[in-house]
Each structure stands twice: as structure tokens, then as C-alpha cells.
Amino acid sequence: MTGRKRLTAQSVVDAASAIVDAEGTSALTLSRVARELGVKPPSLYNHVIGLDSLLRDVALMATEDFADRLGAAAMGRTGPAALRAVAAEFRAYAKAHPGLYELSAQARPHDEEYARASMRPVEPVIAILRGYDLDEKESIHAVRTLRAALHGFVSLESIGGFGLDVDVDESFAWLVASLVEALESDTTRG
Amino acid sequence: MTGRKRLTAQSVVDAASAIVDAEGTSALTLSRVARELGVKPPSLYNHVIGLDSLLRDVALMATEDFADRLGAAAMGRTGPAALRAVAAEFRAYAKAHPGLYELSAQARPHDEEYARASMRPVEPVIAILRGYDLDEKESIHAVRTLRAALHGFVSLESIGGFGLDVDVDESFAWLVASLVEALESDTTRG
DNA sequence: TGAATAAACTAATAACATTAGCTCAGGCTG
């Protein structure tokens, strides 16, 4: 038999990501991953530490990917246009990768590296807000508000939390406009 | 042995709620509940259909309770004061019952009764917005925005998503003020 | 008092995570 499977840590993470995205975090089992890869469950232990660790790896990769996309969306833009672009990309990512988005939004207590990685998606927002005339505290309030609103919206949307009667795109535009406006008026106020 | 345990469906749900709140949804197992109640796991099946169903029951009860509290907070208030009171209660509930809040925010596809129950916490917000001069569509956008922002904030807070440097209470006040302001200005604009 | 019922139990099955120890193929060393 020449064609042994030749797994790698990467291929295991990739298979796990696909499962998470297609069927949600709770569908991720090592048995399932092994089946997907044509291998027996114990073989996976040559490449990953265990289920927990695999989940963490998937979450880490998703978070990096998400951050990269937000950064790319912000690039070359400032002010309201930048905010709108980042917001749109935020929502697009959550829509395209519901499982990975959900996973990346989960906390992992006692994991310093993960905590650091979780800050990366926020950086583009911080950068955009530098263009506004906010003092340091205000700026942090604004970042938290933006993040909360975007996260809340895409979470609710992805779990089907909105009724079907009114266009969700329009609601999202309304939300983003409200945030932009709040920022403007806060800046103006002083 | 006179002192048989005498479980009831309610006591099982209560024990489950306590576990969910103390240690999160993933800590809820029937074995765990049984141990807590001084009983063997199969005995629970006399009172609940299974783990899935128990989770649903806990979520349903949490959602009802949450809705009641939001309704009570709104009572006797209108306009910005009502919004602030509901927002405060929203956050207080999520803080006091992190596991139950998280569970109640999860979707359950193909569950009509649950979908209906999930609408109840939104009702106080809808009622408050009737005091604003919004057309029907605008009003739905506003409800979605408010809900998203509140849900996003408390979710992020409960998973420790905010750094520790700046006061989170202040950020929450900022968020609520922004929302109130956006509503006012939208109403004024027409 | 005796039968019916409810609610506990024990025993058993199946899915999963994880560990231990075995085997084989390919590359490296002498």
C-alpha cells in the first residue's frame, strides 16, 4: 500500500473548519473528522492534541482570517466610508462562515495567546476612529459600541433572530448609519 | 426506605438551570443533573424526554423570565427613560444569569413555540418605540438595531471580550446614549 | 386489603474521547 493517508496538522484543521462551518461547532467530533479524512480516530492524535485543542486551532485560524479581511476592507479608506466598508465585510464574513464566526467570537479563559489574537479584528476599527476627534476614553467607548452592535447584529441574523417581513440589509444599513451618526455628533459635541 | 427522592419535572429543570448558570451550557449533562439530585441518570427519563429536551425547557423558562423582567423594567416609563431602564435590566439579567442568557439567545430551528417565546423579550422594546414617531419599517429597523446592540454588548461582556482598562459601565452608558440619540434624530428628520 | 401506577432501579447498547502498544514504510547511518 503506497497510498497511506499522509495527514498533516493543517489538513486536520481544514477538515474541522469545513465541518464547523457546514454544521456548527457542536457537530465537530474527532470521529467525524477522521471519517471525513478516511482515517481512524486515534490517528488524529499524531497531529492534534485533542478535541479541545483542535477547536482552539480552528478558532485561532478563523480569527486571523477574519481580522485580515477587516483590515483589507479598511485599507485605503477613512471616516464613514471606512466604517461602512468594515461593517459590510464584518457581516459578509459572518454570513459566509457562520460556524467559524461563532467559534471565533467565543472566549477561552486562561489563554493569553488567544486573547491577543482576539484583539486583531478590532484593530481596523481602532485605526479608523483615530480619524475622529475623540479622546482616549471616548474612543474606547466607541470601539466597544461599534463592535457590540456589529457582533450583535450578525449573531442575531445568523441564528435567524429577525423575522422575515422587513429587509435585513436595510436594517443593517440603518444600524450602521446610526453608529456613524452617533460618532459624528459626539465628535461635534466635543 | 421511606425517603425516596420524589423528583418532579420542575426540580430537574431547576437543577439544570443552576448548572447552566454556574458552569455554562456545555457543563450540562444528565449524569451531572442526576448526581446533583442524588439519583441515577435513567431516573431522569421519568421526568424529561432527554438532554435536548431538557436544554430546550431550560431555555424556554429563561426566555420567559427574561421577558418578564424587561417588561417590568419598562412599566410606567416612556421614551428615553424607558429605553435606559430596559437596557439596564437587559444587561443586569445577562450578568446575573450568564448561562441562561446565552442559552436563551440561541436559536432552535423547527421549533415554532420556541420562536414565539423568543419574541417576548422584544415586546417591551416595540412598545417603547410606539412613543416615537417612526413609520412601520423604520420602527422595525430601530428594534433590530437596539436588540443587536444590547445583545452584542452583553455577549461580549460576558465572554470577557472587553479589555480591563476602561470602565465598562461607562461604555454601556455611551452605547445606550448613542442609540437614544440616533432614535431622536431619526424621528426629528422624519 | 389488594391492585394499579408512578418512579425509582439495574443492565445493556452505542457513540465518543482518549491512551497504550503494535506495525510498517521510508529515510538516514554506518
Next chain:
DNA sequence: CAGCCTGAGCTAATGTTATTAGTTTATTCA
């Protein structure tokens, strides 16, 4: 070039969980 070492698969086994089947027992009610 031969033998060994290592990496990566495997089988077997253990422990935890959910769940079902079938049994027992206590309480209630006629």
C-alpha cells in the same frame, strides 16, 4: 547496501456519556 529509527498509521481497551428495556417497589386508591 543493510540495518535501524522514526513517523504515522493501526487495533484494542478504558471511561464517560445518552439512551432504552425491563424490573422492582412504594404509594395511592378503590
